[in-house]
Amino acid sequence: MIDSKKLNIISYIAVILAVAAVIAMIIFGREYTYTPEYAKTVFGADIITIDIQADETEWQNMLDNAINEEYIMADVAVNGKKYSYVGIRPKGNNSLQQVYSSDSDRYSFKIKFDEYAAGQTCGGLDMLVLNDMLGDATCMKEYTAFEMMKELGIETPYFGYAKITVNGEDWGLYFALEAYNDSYLQRVSGNENGVLYNVKSSDMGGGDFGNMEKTSENTQSRGFGGRGGGGMGASNSGGSLVYTDDEISSYSAIFGNVVGSGDEEAYTKVITALKALNSGENIEEYFDVDEILRYLAVHTFVVNLDSYSSNMAQNYYIYEQDGVIKILPWDYNYAWGAFQGGTASATVNFPIDTPVSGVEMSERPLISVLFENEEYFERYHSYLGELLEKYFTDGKFNSRIDELDNLIGKYVRSDPTAFFTYEEYQTALEAFKNLANLRAESVSGQLDGTVPSTTAEQRTASDKLVDASSVTMSQIGTSGMGGDRGFGNFGGNRSDLKMGGGRDFGGFGNFGGGEMPQFDENNAPPDLPDGDNFNNNTESNDMQPPFDLPDGDNVENNTNSNNAQTPPSLPDGNNAENNTESNTENTPPDFSRGENNAPKGEWDASRAEGHAPQMEGASESSGMALNVGSVILLIAAIIGVSFVKGKF
Numbered sequence: 001m002i003d004s005k006k007l008n009i010i011s012y013i014a015v016i017l018a019v020a021a022v023i024a025m026i027i028f029g030r031e032y033t034y035t036p037e038y039a040k041t042v043f044g045a046d047i048i049t050i051d052i053q054a055d056e057t058e059w060q061n062m063l064d065n066a067i068n069e070e071y072i073m074a075d076v077a078v079n080g081k082k083y084s085y086v087g088i089r090p091k092g093n094n095s096l097q098q099v100y101s102s103d104s105d106r107y108s109f110k111i112k113f114d115e116y117a118a119g120q121t122c123g124g125l126d127m128l129v130l131n132d133m134l135g136d137a138t139c140m141k142e143y144t145a146f147e148m149m150k151e152l153g154i155e156t157p158y159f160g161y162a163k164i165t166v167n168g169e170d171w172g173l174y175f176a177l178e179a180y181n182d183s184y185l186q187r188v189s190g191n192e193n194g195v196l197y198n199v200k201s202s203d204m205g206g207g208d209f210g211n212m213e214k215t216s217e218n219t220q221s222r223g224f225g226g227r228g229g230g231g232m233g234a235s236n237s238g239g240s241l242v243y244t245d246d247e248i249s250s251y252s253a254i255f256g257n258v259v260g261s262g263d264e265e266a267y268t269k270v271i272t273a274l275k276a277l278n279s280g281e282n283i284e285e286y287f288d289v290d291e292i293l294r295y296l297a298v299h300t301f302v303v304n305l306d307s308y309s310s311n312m313a314q315n316y317y318i319y320e321q322d323g324v325i326k327i328l329p330w331d332y333n334y335a336w337g338a339f340q341g342g343t344a345s346a347t348v349n350f351p352i353d354t355p356v357s358g359v360e361m362s363e364r365p366l367i368s369v370l371f372e373n374e375e376y377f378e379r380y381h382s383y384l385g386e387l388l389e390k391y392f393t394d395g396k397f398n399s400r401i402d403e404l405d406n407l408i409g410k411y412v413r414s415d416p417t418a419f420f421t422y423e424e425y426q427t428a429l430e431a432f433k434n435l436a437n438l439r440a441e442s443v444s445g446q447l448d449g450t451v452p453s454t455t456a457e458q459r460t461a462s463d464k465l466v467d468a469s470s471v472t473m474s475q476i477g478t479s480g481m482g483g484d485r486g487f488g489n490f491g492g493n494r495s496d497l498k499m500g501g502g503r504d505f506g507g508f509g510n511f512g513g514g515e516m517p518q519f520d521e522n523n524a525p526p527d528l529p530d531g532d533n534f535n536n537n538t539e540s541n542d543m544q545p546p547f548d549l550p551d552g553d554n555v556e557n558n559t560n561s562n563n564a565q566t567p568p569s570l571p572d573g574n575n576a577e578n579n580t581e582s583n584t585e586n587t588p589p590d591f592s593r594g595e596n597n598a599p600k601g602e603w604d605a606s607r608a609e610g611h612a613p614q615m616e617g618a619s620e621s622s623g624m625a626l627n628v629g630s631v632i633l634l635i636a637a638i639i640g641v642s643f644v645k646g647k648f
Contacts, residue, residue, distance in 0.1 A: 034187050037123035038178075039158060042078055046407060048162040048176050050111075050130070051077040052088060056167065063105045066090040067097070071115055078122050087115025093200075095134045095333070106172060106417040108132045110179070124186070127179035130162060132172075135338055137420040137428035137477040139412055140404055142175050144436075145302045145332035147400075151390050152294045152383060155319075156329060157184065161408055172417040173408060180317050180328060181259060194321035195266045196259035198330075201239050201314040239313030240359075241366050243278040246271055254318060269323045278365050280372065288326045293376060295327050296367060297383035300355040301443060303347050304335040308366065311358035327366070336435060338478050344471035348438045352384060352446045353453040384443055392440040398433050405429060420477070431475040435468075442466040 042048060054074035062072045071087035090096060090107035099107050111128040114120045122128065133139050142159075149156045157178035164171040178184060180196050188194065238244075238251030248255055248267045251274075255267050273286035283289060299309065307315045308327075317328035337347030340357055353371070354361055361368040370376045391397055413422045420428070442465070445451030451466060452458040458465060 034190060036183065036187055038125035041123040042125060043158040043160050043178070045079050045160070047411065048160055049079055050162050051165045053167060059166065062089065063107070066107050067100050071112065073116050076111060083113055083120065083122060085117040085120065087112040091129070098134065099132070104417065106132050106419065121183065124183055125178065126183045127181045129177040129179050130164065131175040131177065131333060133175055133333060134419060135477045136333055137424050137475065138432045139173065139408060139425065140401065140432065141335045141338065142332045143404065145298070145304065145335045146329065148298045148302065148387060148391055149295070149329050152298055152387055154291060154294050154298065154329065155188065155326065163411055170414070170416050172415045173411040185260065189321055194319055195262055197254045197318040198257040198259060199239050199253055199314055199316050199318060200257050201237065201253055201312055239308070240363055241274055241277065242363065243274040253314065266320065270318065270320055270325065273323065273325050277369055280369050283369070286323060286325060288324055289370065289376060292327050292366065293370065293380045294383050295329060297380055297387055299329070300350070300352055301384065301387055301439065302332065302335040303337045303341055303350045304332055305340040305357050306331065306334045308364065309356050310340055336476065337473060341473065344435070344468040344473050345465060347473065348435065348468040348471065349442045349451065349458060349465045351452070351454050351458055352443060354455045381447055385447060388440055388444055392437065397436050397440070401429055401433055428476050431472060435471050435476060438466055438468055438471065
């Protein structure tokens with residue numbers, strides 16, 4: 001029999017070990033994830049059904065003034081469950097401008113469930129994004145990009161397809177996304193202690209930095225003394241992640257678009273991380289390097305250049321938690337070479353080891369600094385290989401496209417607002433398969449050394465590139481509209497365009513329906529629609545010029561290098577992505593204790609069903625599941641000790 005002194009010692013040791021285990025779980029625990037209700041009730045459906053009931057006059061007025069991105073109140077039923085006092089508005093930047101300047105009303109939308117009813121959510125989801133799939137004849141570019149991100153273990157928003165009706169009438173098939181907002185923060189960090197930044201190269205606002213207005217979707221727009229334009233202006237405002245100094249105002253592309261609450265302490269953490277990145281020291285202390293390498297592998301593979309990788313330096317999210325930064329994917333409707341991709345060959349053979357366009361590698365330190373580290377560089381290559389294995393071997397990509405076609409084809413056929421006809425969609429799918437498989441062939445060759453993997457090597461050994469002559473990029477869709485449903489020849493001698501004071505695009509033809517004009521074999525720039533061209537252009541490598549803008553301006557003295565394409569500016573330089581609005585009218589009662597109130601969730605480690613991706617490795621150190629498990633472990637230890645003492 002054990003004497004009492006030894007028994008007490010054993011008891012104390014058991015309790016100490018239990019407490020230590022609890023502390024370890026709290027600090028290091030990563031195996032539990034929060035699966036919110038909306039993972040199943042919204043994104044668990046094969047096709048999400050969304051019925052919008054709105055006042056006809058208010059709805060039409062919203063569409064007529066879509067450029068203002070102002071919410072109206074509506075009732076919204078999601079997969080049959082109705083939510084009242086919901087906010088809905090058009091969204092977008094260049095894509096919104098293009099639709100606004102056409103005959104179409106097929107805008108992308110934001111649905112905000114608590115815009116007019118405090119605390120109301122859709123099964124825990126506070127905001128749903130509906131993308132119109134502009135410039136995508138396949139209706140699958142964004143879906144496949146996010147799915148590939150998910151397959152490679154990158155944190156992504158939940159996503160899926162949605163069939164929309166408005167006041168009972170079919171509005172079309174959309175791509176639906178969980179917004180990076182409060183509900184996302186709750187899902188990935190439990191207690192919302194992370195900070196999100198929507199990096200945009202434009203829409204910086206104006207005025208004093210200290211003049212902050214909080215918008216209705218929890219995005220704080222700060223004035224930084226002028227607008228940051230596209231192109232290199234993005235680099236100068238922080239989107240490039242180049243460290244310049246310790247001044248918060250130097251990074252307006254980041255801090256001007258904080259989601260939720262942000263303060264000087266939070267901003268300083270990001271600047272400290274940027275300083276470490278640019279110095280190449282202690283990078284893993286400030287960045288989730290492994291996940292970023294996975295992100296870069298997919299991002300490079302799908303050739304998305306309306307992004308960090310080009311002179312735009314935008315369209316990604318920074319997620320900072322406890323001083324560590326993740327990069328979150330966003331805005332892939334122009335992936336697969338649809339934006340600045342140039343020729344089919346340039347897209348198929350986009351270099352994996354210098355994956356930038358219009359800028360030097362040194363101007364994108366998130367890529368260049370990581371690639372300078374041999375271990376990181378090899379790991380990046382291994383993730384490209386893993387992507388090939390998971391998504392492209394044995395005809396996997398073609399099979400997946402066929403599966404998606406079986407899912408959405410009938411909705412595309414009957415879509416009354418689609419930018420492309422059903423016949424164009426069918427042609428696009430075959431062209432997409434061809435493009436993607438040739439891209440996989442090129443990436444595989446670049447990995448094994450049979451295809452040049454840098455811009456410089458491709459210039460001198462173009463004969464080793466994968467032949468992409470069988471690909472017609474316009475069949476897949478480019479950065480604009482296409483098809484013939486309600487658009488006519490977009491930009492083709494029209495006098496009723498709303499953009500640029502009603503001016504037309506000078507007969508540019510089917511804007512987005514064909515490839516942009518290319519330099520000839522002697523690198524001579526083509527004339528633009530009104531006879532303007534690029535004066536004094538010193539470009540020497542496959543540069544694709546922008547089209548002339550409505551006011552007839554062109555681009556002079558262009559000295560960009562490395563496959564650059566200067567993107568179009570908007571008519572007045574405005575961008576409404578983070579529109580600030582007060583929404584002081586029509587305030588309904590507080591629904592925080594109503595039928596559709598606070599987020600509901602199921603805390604477990606099970607995989608979400610449907611299209612909602614599993615958030616493997618998500619940080620939940622202070623989440624409910626982890627705390628409950630810890631308490632149970634501690635109680636079990638105490639009971640066990642009591643039992644032992646009682647036994648002896």
